[in-house]
Amino acid sequence: MKKETLVNEHVYGIVPSRRLGRSLGVSPIPFKTCNHSCIYCQLGRTTRMLNTRTNFFPHEEIIDEVRKYVKKIGEEAFDVVTIVGEGEPLLYKPFENLIEKIKIITSKPLVVITNGTLLMKKEVREEIGDSDIVMPTLDAWDEDSYRRINRPHKDLHYDDFYNGLVEFSQNFKGKVWLEVMLMKNMNDSYTNIRRLGRRIKNIDPERVYINVPVRPPAEKWVEVPDESQIKFARDVFKAESIEKIQKGDFSSLEEDALQGVIQIIKRHPMKESEIKQFILSMKDENEFHKVLERLNNNSNVEIIDKDDQRFFRYKI
Secondary structure (H helix, E strand, C coil): CCCCCCCCCCEEEEEEECCCEEEEEECCCCCCEECCCCCCCCCCCCCEECCCCECCCCHHHHHHHHHHHHHHHCHHHCCEEEECCCCCHHHECCHHHHHHHHHHHCCCCEEEECCCHHHHCHHHHHHCCCCCEEECECCCCCHHHHHHHCCCCCCCCHHHHHHHHHHHHHHCCCEEEEEEECCCCCCCCHHHHHHHHHHHHHHCCCEEEEECCCCCCCCCCCCCCCHHHHHHHHHHHCCEECCCCCCCCCCCCCCCHHHHHHHHHCCCCEEHHHHHHHHHCCCCHHHHHHHHHHHHCCCCEEEEEECCEEEEEECC
């Protein structure tokens, strides 16, 4: 019998996560399609700024990939299914079809990672109502800070975004885990942390996670805050801090090692050491050096040195 080769455009991983464990990723949107262009985004600047929800791909195409992927690796290989994408996943429509069908395929918790902007729409709040965990982001406390940090689509405004986030959190039956990206000289002063704290209190999420830009951000001048500010924010937000790069093994069903790396770095930049671990789990040291050379010569791969580490991320 001929061996089936899986071609994965929408499903990737397993990706290790400090918050979620072993995550099987699902991307329902094209590369770098978003309604924000955040200064800290680890995928770089947004190349397709969009605020209109679209059926980018037939949901059957995405679900078929998920079904085959889960069948191949088994449910024991991952802890959660995460719909996240290479931008804002809630731009995909109709979203409820993805949730409904994925929940038939696997009993593992379904997580939606979103910037939260589209939660102002009732239809969106209803479409993701059956997900288990929703992880929105809040880095700003007013219109000015929102435009400086998140650089939103021209039709988006802070009050609409924030009020939608509050309304969703108050009515969602699952868990809301809020993420805050803390950055030096952007939102880490004592005053601004208190402002954010008041905003977070109204949302009343089950958990708050503080991130800092440990992987290369979209703008080189974005920096990690001082430890004293991280600690202060942790106390004010009653938050958990995940300021270190997560540890764990990346994996993929791609038989071609290079394509396996590409599929991951489209959604999650990798350190050279992570790429080496990933390839050695499939191939040998010689293959690692071949892949590294091809990555270095690939015009769609950006190589960035940060904090004595080399990172690889995808670009177009």
